[in-house]
Each structure stands twice: as C-alpha cells, then as structure tokens.
Amino acid sequence: MSTFLVSVGVGLAMAAILSLSAVAFTLEYAVSRVANFAHGEFLTIGAYAAYSAQNVFHQNVAAAAVVAALAGMLAGLALNVGLIEQFRGRSAITVFIATLGAAIIVENVLVMIYGAANVSYSFAQGGLHHVGPFLWTTSDIEVIVSALAVAGLLYLLLQRTRFGKAIRAVSQDRTLAQVSGIPARAIVMRTWGLAGAVSGFAGFVLAETIGTFGPTLGFSFLLLTITATVAGGIGRPYATLGGALIVGLVLQIGGTYTSSAYELVFAFLLLVLLMLFRPNGVFVRRSAIAVRA
Amino acid sequence: MYWVSVFTEAGIFAILALGLDMVWGWGGDFDLAFYGYLALGSYMTFVLTIGRPTPPVEYIIGWHLPVVLAILVAVVVVVALAAIIGAIALRNLREIYFAVTTLGAVYALYLLVENYTPLFDGYNGVYGLINPGQTALRLTYNGYRIALLGVVLVILFLAYLVVQRLSRSPFGRMLRSVREDERAAAAYGRKVFLTRYRAYLFGAALAGLAGGLFAIFISAFNPSAWTPQELLVIYAAILVGGRGNPRGVIAGVFVVYVGFIELTRFLPSPASRPDFSPAMRQVLIGLMIILMLRFRPEGILRERPGLDEPGRPARPLTRPFRARALAAARAAASSSGSPLDIDPAALSALPVHEGTADEGGTG
Numbered sequence: 001m002s003t004f005l006v007s008v009g010v011g012l013a014m015a016a017i018l019s020l021s022a023v024a025f026t027l028e029y030a031v032s033r034v035a036n037f038a039h040g041e042f043l044t045i046g047a048y049a050a051y052s053a054q055n056v057f058h059q060n061v062a063a064a065a066v067v068a069a070l071a072g073m074l075a076g077l078a079l080n081v082g083l084i085e086q087f088r089g090r091s092a093i094t095v096f097i098a099t100l101g102a103a104i105i106v107e108n109v110l111v112m113i114y115g116a117a118n119v120s121y122s123f124a125q126g127g128l129h130h131v132g133p134f135l136w137t138t139s140d141i142e143v144i145v146s147a148l149a150v151a152g153l154l155y156l157l158l159q160r161t162r163f164g165k166a167i168r169a170v171s172q173d174r175t176l177a178q179v180s181g182i183p184a185r186a187i188v189m190r191t192w193g194l195a196g197a198v199s200g201f202a203g204f205v206l207a208e209t210i211g212t213f214g215p216t217l218g219f220s221f222l223l224l225t226i227t228a229t230v231a232g233g234i235g236r237p238y239a240t241l242g243g244a245l246i247v248g249l250v251l252q253i254g255g256t257y258t259s260s261a262y263e264l265v266f267a268f269l270l271l272v273l274l275m276l277f278r279p280n281g282v283f284v285r286r287s288a289i290a291v292r293a
Numbered sequence: 294m295y296w297v298s299v300f301t302e303a304g305i306f307a308i309l310a311l312g313l314d315m316v317w318g319w320g321g322d323f324d325l326a327f328y329g330y331l332a333l334g335s336y337m338t339f340v341l342t343i344g345r346p347t348p349p350v351e352y353i354i355g356w357h358l359p360v361v362l363a364i365l366v367a368v369v370v371v372v373a374l375a376a377i378i379g380a381i382a383l384r385n386l387r388e389i390y391f392a393v394t395t396l397g398a399v400y401a402l403y404l405l406v407e408n409y410t411p412l413f414d415g416y417n418g419v420y421g422l423i424n425p426g427q428t429a430l431r432l433t434y435n436g437y438r439i440a441l442l443g444v445v446l447v448i449l450f451l452a453y454l455v456v457q458r459l460s461r462s463p464f465g466r467m468l469r470s471v472r473e474d475e476r477a478a479a480a481y482g483r484k485v486f487l488t489r490y491r492a493y494l495f496g497a498a499l500a501g502l503a504g505g506l507f508a509i510f511i512s513a514f515n516p517s518a519w520t521p522q523e524l525l526v527i528y529a530a531i532l533v534g535g536r537g538n539p540r541g542v543i544a545g546v547f548v549v550y551v552g553f554i555e556l557t558r559f560l561p562s563p564a565s566r567p568d569f570s571p572a573m574r575q576v577l578i579g580l581m582i583i584l585m586l587r588f589r590p591e592g593i594l595r596e597r598p599g600l601d602e603p604g605r606p607a608r609p610l611t612r613p614f615r616a617r618a619l620a621a622a623r624a625a626a627s628s629s630g631s632p633l634d635i636d637p638a639a640l641s642a643l644p645v646h647e648g649t650a651d652e653g654g655t656g
Contacts, residue, residue, distance in 0.1 A: 265401045
C-alpha cells in the first residue's frame with residue numbers, strides 16, 4: 001500500500017508539471033488551431049536557459065525559473081511570428097508538419113550549443129517529507145505548489161481579465177473577434193508569449209524533477225502533453241488539468257508496478273485507447289464525428 | 294566504394310519512400326510509424342538468419358533461414374503489425390489525430406524493443422549478418438557490395454513499376470479521390486476505410502522490404518539506428534521530389550541523400566564535438582521541410598494531374614475497350630427491340646475518358 005501511495009505522490013508531481021505544459025499546448029491550439037509539435041521545444045529551451053542561468057545567478061532557483069519562463073516566452077513569440085503566422089490559412093496538417101520541422105531545428109541547435117550528452121542542475125533537491133500519506137522531496141513540493149499557483153493564475157487570467165476574454169473570443173472565431181474590434185493578431189501573439197512562458201517554466205521544473213536532461217527532453221514530454229490534452233479535450237484549458245492528473249497517475253502507477261522504463265509505454269497505450277474511444281476527451285460524451293477532418 | 298554505399302542506402306530509402314508516399318501522397322495520411330516498420334523488418338531479418346543467440350545475448354527465434362526467405366517472412370510480420378496499427382488509427386482518426394496515434398504506437402514499440410531485452414537484445418541490438426551468400430557467390434567484399442547495390446536498384450525499379458502501375462490503376466484514383474474528399478468518395482460507393490487500409494498495408498510491406506535490405510546493408514542493428522525522427526528525412530525527400538509522384542519521390546530521395554551527404558561533408562566539424570555536424574544536418578533538413586512547405590509544397594515534380602483537370606486533353610478509349618463498345622453498340626442497334634438509337638460511327642468518334650470506362654468494377 002505504501003508503494004502505491006508513494007507512486008501516487010510522484011504521479012501528482014508529474015501531473016502538476018504535465019498540466020502546465022498541456023494548458024499551454026491547448027492555448028496554442030485554441031488561438032491558432034495548430035497542434036504545435038514544436039511545443040516540447042519550449043520546455044527544452046526553458047530547461048537549458050535555466051541551466052545557463054544557474055551559474056550567473058548563484059544557484060538561485062527563483063531567478064532560474066524566471067529566466068526559463070522568459071526564454072520560453074521569446075521562443076513562443078518567435079515561433080508565432082516566424083512560422084505559425086506565415087502558414088495562416090494552410091491546412092492543419094501542413095502547419096503541423098512545419099512545426100515538426102521547427103522542432104527538429106530547435107532540438108539540433110541545442111545539440112550544437114550544449115552537446116547531445118545529458119546535463120543536470122546543481123540545485124539542492126532537499127530532504128524527504130511525509131505529507132499526509134505521500135512521500136515528497138522539498139523540490140517536489142515546490143513543483144506542485146508552483147504548478148497549482150500558475151494554474152490558478154491562468155484561471156484568473158482567462159476568466160477575469162479583458163485579455164482572457166479576448167483569448168476566448170479569438171479561439172471561438174478569429175474573424176468575428178477581429179470585426180468586433182479585438183486586435184486578434186496581437187491577442188494571438190500575446191497568447192503564444194504566455195504559452196511559451198508557461199512551457200519554459202514547466203520545462204525548468206520538469207528538468208529539475210527528473211534530475212538529468214538532454215536536448216530530447218521536450219520532444220519526449222510532448223507525447224505525454226498531447227496525451228494529457230486529448231484526455232482532457234483539446235482546446236479546453238480547464239479540462240486539461242483533469243487530463244494531466246489522469247495521465248500522470250497512470251504513468252507513475254503503471255511504471256511502479258513494472259519498470260520505470262515502461263512508464264511511457266503505458267502513456268502511449270493510454271493515448272491509443274483515448275483516441276479509439278474518447279477522442280474528444282474523457283469529460284465529454286462520445287462523439288467520433290467531431291475529430292474527422 | 295564510398296559512393297556505392299551512399300547509393301545503396303539511398304536506394305533502400307527510396308523503396309521506403311515509395312511505400313510512405315502511397316500512404317501520405319496518395320491517401321493523405323501523415324503517418325509517423327513507418328520508420329518502425331523498417332526497423333521491425335530489419336530486426337526480423339536478423340533474427341531469422343543469424344542463428345541461436347549465445348548467452349548473455351538474447352533475442353527471439355534465432356533460425357538459419359536463407360536471407361531471401363527471411364526477408365519475405367519479415368515483410369509478413371511487418372504487415373501484420375501494420376494491420377493492427379492501421380486498424381486502430383485509420384478507422385476514425387484523421388490528420389493530426391492519426392499522426393499522433395501512429396507516433397505514439399511507434400514510440401511504444403521503440404521503448405519496448407529498447408528495454409525488453411528478450412525481444413531483440415534491447416539496447417545492444419542484433420548483429421552478425423555479414424554479406425550473406427558472399428562465399429556461395431564467390432565474390433570479393435567489394436564485389437559483393439557492388440552486387441548488393443545492383444540488387445537494391447533492381448528491386449527499387451520493380452517497386453517503382455508496381456507503384457507506377459498502381460498509381461494509374463482504378464485503385465490509385467480511388468485512393469486519391471478519398472484523399473481529396475472522403476465524403477464524396479463514400480457517397481460514390483467507395484469504401485473509404487478499406488481503400489486507405491489497403492494502401493497502408495502495401496506501404497508497410499515496402500517499408501518491411503526496405504528494412505530487410507537495410508539489414509544486409511548495415512549488418513548490425515540497434516535502437517540508436519532508428520529513432521523515429523529519422524522518418525522526417527524521408528518526408529523531406531518526398532516533399533522535395535514531389536508528393537504523390539513516384540518518379541519525383543525517388544528523385545527526391547536521391548537528391549536529399551546524395552546531395553546532402555555531399556554538401557554536408559564540407560561543413561565545419563570540430564574534432565572535439567562528433568555530434569556537431571549530424572546536428573547541423575538535421576537543422577538543414579528541418580529548414581528544408583519548412584521552406585518547401587511554405588514556397589513549393591508540390592515539390593520539383595508535380596503529381597500527375599487528375600484525368601478531369603483542365604488543360605489535359607481527354608484520352609480516347611483504349612483499343613480493346615473501343616472494340617467492345619462498338620460491338621455492343623452494333624448489337625444494340627441491330628436488335629430491333631432496342632429503344633436506343635445509337636449510331637456506331639458517332640460512338641467511335643467520341644473521345645471517352647479512361648476513368649469512366651474501367652472504373653466501374655472496383656467500387
């Protein structure tokens with residue numbers, strides 16, 4: 001039983017990170033109707049930016065996190081200007097392939113800069129704590145708390161501010177939002193910046209949680225992100241949180257009882273099952289028609 | 294010898310690309326699992342030919358089949374896997390959902406092969422298939438490699454002939470009609486799933502065949518040889534050459550493989566960083582994909598225009614068809630009961646689309 005609870009605890013930490021990444025992915029999809037395959041690279045960029053920053057800022061975790069978020073934001077803005085807007089009006093699959101190309105470029109530029117070998121942070125992981133039935137390190141707790149905080153802020157941003165309202169309007173119908181006086185292009189731009197920042201931060205906490213990471217960090221995490229997004233229902237930010245919880249728990253519990261090497265296998269099996277039976281997410285009633293092209 | 298191996302590799306990947314183009318170019322399904330099919334074909338060819346494993350090495354089967362037979366069995370295994378993945382992914386999922394599902398499937402396969410050693414010895418991989426049949430054919434090492442290039446090119450040519458024939462067949466047109474408008478094709482009685490499924494299985498068979506040849510070519514295989522991202526190079530080649538055009542696809546693969554290897558040899562490569570120039574090569578491939586998609590999505594050689602596209606003269610019936618149609622018209626005209634008033638001369642003068650005459654039977 002205690003093994004089970006420990007894996008649930010680790011699963012919750014993983015779910016917290018996953019929820020950040022998945023919310024960002026779903027925001028990108030919502031405003032641009034793009035399944036952004038370069039999304040994982042935002043996380044990688046954030047992780048490496050924090051890696052470069054950790055020595056400059058003398059092991060200050062908060063500063064490294066801010067640097068990661070800033071780097072992710074710049075990457076998000078750059079991708080929107082350089083690629084997504086260039087491909088406006090093209091078919092979804094064309095843009096998807098283009099982002100796949102962008103992902104390859106970013107990943108290999110990082111290899112050229114930092115090398116293909118894994119690197120790791122030198123932040124202290126902190127001691128182990130028993131919180132209720134769970135066993136967490138200090139950094140696990142920081143991860144969960146910060147992810148919840150960011151998720152809460154995002155919720156307030158989307159529900160309570162004019163910017164959030166504009167994002168929702170643009171994601172409903174960009175042209176209609178434009179004629180209603182919403183500066184759609186700027187809103188899309190800012191959304192990509194926001195999504196990039198959230199992803200960059202998520203990349204930092206992910207790398208911090210895993211311990212060591214390499215240039216493929218984000219790409220491997222992308223499939224988990226997509227699984228979580230699909231589990232929640234793509235384009236629906238709040239349901240995504242639930243999806244992340246499901247995926248994080250399935251991943252950790254499945255991995256604990258077989259071998260950690262098979263964690264991702266469980267995630268992909270879950271993805272395939274979701275695609276088969278609940279392509280619009282587990283929280284809506286089944287309708288396969290909607291995902292047909 | 295260097296060029297022999299470059300061209301052999303390009304030839305093998307051209308076979309894979311022909312298969313992939315059927316799925317993506319004609320059918321419109323962006324599949325990311327194909328490199329897994331090549332890998333499985335390769336693995337199966339190894340374990341069917343190199344005999345029992347000596348501990349601590351472990352892998353399944355371990356027979357001593359002749360290599361040609363082994364490749365055939367490997368193709369069957371690959372098609373069986375594709376039949377499962379295709380049955381899941383093709384039924385209801387399209388576009389990005391399809392792509393993501395196939396990517397998930399191939400990653401699951403990859404992780405399984407890498408971590409579950411009893412299958413194909415995990416990360417160490419399988420090896421030991423060194424120039425099968427070299428002594429029987431009494432060839433030198435170099436002679437064998439040249440012969441292998443010849444065999445690969447012949448198989449590529451045969452594959453091209455089959456694919457080109459299929460491309461112009463009712464099946465090829467049906468597949469394209471499904472790509473262009475699935476609902477219209479279904480409304481005209483085409484079985485959408487079955488059409489895509491058949492193309493998928495055929496494409497996977499070509500991928501498995503390429504995998505078998507690849508096994509002979511590189512004589513050792515492990516997970517570092519087939520990260521699923523490798524497939525993007527093939528997509529880049531198809532994009533450059535011309536999606537949907539078999540000739541263009543082959544040209545694209547040779548341009549990308551031979552051209553790229555030749556160009557990137559002159560890139561700066563610091564001795565202390567062996568990963569530098571492969572990474573730069575990948576960056577260039579990514580750039581090529583984006584630029585081709587943005588500025589010339591149809592590639593160098595365009596897909597053959599459809600039969601009903603403007604600017605293309607309608608072709609008259611082929612001789613046997615015309616003869617049969619004429620005979621039928623005469624018979625109809627001579628039997629007095631016929632309400633039709635057909636003038637055989639007018640019929641023979643009429644240019645009729647090929648497509649309307651011979652497509653009827655293959656709904």
